[in-house]
Amino acid sequence: MNRRERVAAALLRLAPRLPDFEAGAVLDRALASPGLRAAAPETAAWLGLVAYARHVFTEYDALLDDGYDRDSARHFVRDDLNAALGAWGVRRQISEQEADDPGDCGADDAF
Template identity: 75%
Template sequence: MPREAVEADLARLAPRQPPFEADAVLDRALASPGLRGAAPETAARLALVAYARHVFTDYDDLLGEGYDRDSARHFVLDDLNATLTAWGAAPIPEADAEADPEEDPA
């Protein structure tokens, strides 16, 4: 998947994301084995959501406390959506909070 294509889609999906955050999301999209065959837009969106979830929410802490993935995702959804919308990205609807094929099992 071409870096330039993912970068362009990421800029379109999250136009207000700070450049240093965009670089980290782009690196995540390109390094993820689960996204290698994905369309650039799909890779950009899934990497964006996973990055924001891990960096800007208590998701990892909740997993560490024993919450299962679905419960942890439910509890961080508002914080995740606040970050996404601040970056100009579409929020995740409650019904889609558990769907994220890029995410590792942890």
Template identity: 75%
Template sequence: MSSTGHMSTIPRNRREAVAEALMRLAPRLPTFEAEATIERALSSAGLRGAVPETAAWLALVAYARHVFTEYDSLLDDGYDRDSARHFVLDDLNAILSEWGCRRTVSDEPEEEEAAP
């Protein structure tokens, strides 16, 4: 990195910053899932302004919820978002744990929007 001021402490770009944060959050995340999570973090309008750690965490949780749980099926069956999230919570935390996450998702509705 360049030694010109603040650039030496900031990763070269947002993708790299999110990828580094993701690897700290989920060190055993398989490459395919990591790429999909990074893409979600970078393409989500709601995560564009978030610090890399927050964007990585929220994208990881959303990706795991949609891909590895019955969340979407529950929504299709007419459950509201909070109910569907409640029913998949154990499965969601199990997959996050498999990926090496020390952090878990709680049943509190606002928990996910909070910074880490």
């Protein structure tokens, strides 16, 4: 099994209701992110999924454009981010600590 297949399998386990077109976008971004190239498949899938949902399904980028710093913007979109993840069958929730310090390995840089 190659890296793409391993990350895709991890993504499917993590977000079983993620639509195929969204899964493809998350997978492409996770594999393209320089910070995730050496990450374990599960880590790459999780961080890619969170970064994708944050940028596509929340007002994160608009808050950054309005001058909010990254930590504040992440704080304000946490509930929307968790709602998007939950809709895809993700059981894990982003906590306040993770919203402020996600250890994202540059996953957001792929967006």
